[in-house]
Amino acid sequence: MKASRDVIVIGLGGMGSAAAYQLAARGQRVLGLERFGPTHNRGSSHGGSRITRQSYFEDPAYVPLLLRSYELFEKLERDTGRDITTLCGGVMLGRPESRTVAGSLRSARQWDLPHEVLDAKEVRRRFPTLAPRADEVALYEERAGLVRPEATVTAHLQLAYQAGADLRFEEAVTRWEALPGGGVRVHTVEDVYTAGQLVVCPGAWAPELLSDVGVEFTIERQIMYWFHPRGGTAPFERHPIYIWEDADGTQIYGFPAIEGPEGGAKVAFFRKGTVCGPETIDRTVYEEEVAAMAGHMASRVPDLPGRLRKAVTCMYTTTPDQHFVLARHPAHPESVTVACGFSGHGFKFVPVIGEIVADLALDGTTELPIALFDPLRQFATLEGETTR
Numbered sequence: 001m002k003a004s005r006d007v008i009v010i011g012l013g014g015m016g017s018a019a020a021y022q023l024a025a026r027g028q029r030v031l032g033l034e035r036f037g038p039t040h041n042r043g044s045s046h047g048g049s050r051i052t053r054q055s056y057f058e059d060p061a062y063v064p065l066l067l068r069s070y071e072l073f074e075k076l077e078r079d080t081g082r083d084i085t086t087l088c089g090g091v092m093l094g095r096p097e098s099r100t101v102a103g104s105l106r107s108a109r110q111w112d113l114p115h116e117v118l119d120a121k122e123v124r125r126r127f128p129t130l131a132p133r134a135d136e137v138a139l140y141e142e143r144a145g146l147v148r149p150e151a152t153v154t155a156h157l158q159l160a161y162q163a164g165a166d167l168r169f170e171e172a173v174t175r176w177e178a179l180p181g182g183g184v185r186v187h188t189v190e191d192v193y194t195a196g197q198l199v200v201c202p203g204a205w206a207p208e209l210l211s212d213v214g215v216e217f218t219i220e221r222q223i224m225y226w227f228h229p230r231g232g233t234a235p236f237e238r239h240p241i242y243i244w245e246d247a248d249g250t251q252i253y254g255f256p257a258i259e260g261p262e263g264g265a266k267v268a269f270f271r272k273g274t275v276c277g278p279e280t281i282d283r284t285v286y287e288e289e290v291a292a293m294a295g296h297m298a299s300r301v302p303d304l305p306g307r308l309r310k311a312v313t314c315m316y317t318t319t320p321d322q323h324f325v326l327a328r329h330p331a332h333p334e335s336v337t338v339a340c341g342f343s344g345h346g347f348k349f350v351p352v353i354g355e356i357v358a359d360l361a362l363d364g365t366t367e368l369p370i371a372l373f374d375p376l377r378q379f380a381t382l383e384g385e386t387t388r
């Protein structure tokens with residue numbers, strides 16, 4: 001057995017790469033273990049773009065984390081010279097009482113975030129590609145936009161490596177255990193390692209690696225679609241991101257065309273996934289799925305759904321209330337920290353999650369507000385049911 005490390009990080013995707021960097025930058029001897037290669041497309045952190053925004057309809061409690069995450073994304077760009085963030089503005093659309101609009105407005109007002117409320121006519125005037133119904137309104141946020149997931153993960157891996165982290169790819173963890181006298185032991189397909197602290201950032205493999213964390217995770221297959229706009233890409237190049245909620249609660253979201261004239265523009269349903277497993281997920285996208293997406297867009301962003309350029313699957317790891325799990329492991333509070341269950345909206349938080357995980361692993365606590373993410377909380381579903 002080799003020399004013990006200070007911290008082992010399991011999973012080097014979005015969250016784990018940020019955690020490995022933060023821990024190594026704080027002088028820890030870090031071992032990072034990842035089952036696939038660096039920046040792969042078999043988890044949850046691929047597809048070229050992720051929405052970022054501050055007027056958070058999910059809950060105002062996320063806002064302080066978002067403010068910090070914006071600062072850390074800026075620092076990441078400066079430290080690595082990579083193009084990561086594009087703040088192209090964001091339009092949150094729906095009826096005034098929809099979660100997307102009312103929830104965004106609540107966060108904006110509570111935190112005094114710059115925003116505008118636009119009626120349907122004003123939306124059409126300023127963003128001619130969008131065709132809201134007369135009873136729909138929008139919250140416009142200038143500081144919303146997108147971050148690039150692959151560039152983010154690559155940047156964090158690069159900085160972690162430069163800070164001395166030992167990063168091992170194609171080395172899956174088979175199991176881990178907290179040792180009675182303190183510390184942890186981690187078994188991989190290659191070897192066995194020990195460390196004082198363990199950080200588990202397993203993405204869609206949470207049910208397997210964190211079965212004793214006490215949270216019921218659902219792994220969902222989601223699809224991202226890139227369409228060639230009917231009249232050419234130009235109107236979609238300088239374009240805001242948008243999230244659009246229907247009367248029945250269905251949400252879609254879309255991006256500007258960031259990959260040039262041939263790249264198309266990306267759009268997806270926010271939460272219309274099907275249950276899957278990380279090893280058994282069906283990566284084929286079917287014609288009827290493409291037709292359903294194109295049909296949904298036809299009345300809202302009529303010029304978007306031209307020819308399909310590509311469609312790619314991705315996984316959500318969803319908790320019953322769609323809030324994250326971010327804490328010391330309730331069963332092993334001395335030596336294990338967990339960051340998972342990001343429920344399809346975690347990427348915009350990646351750098352701040354890395355910072356919080358490092359705080360928790362090294363100090364046992366953090367100054368950032370994370371009470372909402374306690375694995376021992378009451379899980380109220382969006383329909384108001386309580387599962388614990």
Ligand SMILES: Cc1cc2nc3c(=O)[nH]c(=O)nc-3n(C[C@H](O)[C@H](O)[C@H](O)COP(=O)(O)OP(=O)(O)OC[C@H]3O[C@@H](n4cnc5c(N)ncnc54)[C@H](O)[C@@H]3O)c2cc1C
Binds near residue numbers: 011016209
């Ligand atoms: C289609 C789609 C759209 C999204 N859109 C947005 C958006 O617009 N805005 C936003 O903020 N968020 C969005 N998200 C969510 C966001 O991307 C995720 O919350 C985030 O990427 C999760 O990061 P992670 O580190 O938990 O998972 P991952 O990045 O998947 O990392 C987990 C890693 O653990 C590794 N691993 C697992 N098990 C083992 C093992 N046994 N041994 C070693 N390694 C292991 C995996 O290989 C993987 O690399 C979206 C997600 C999807 C799928």
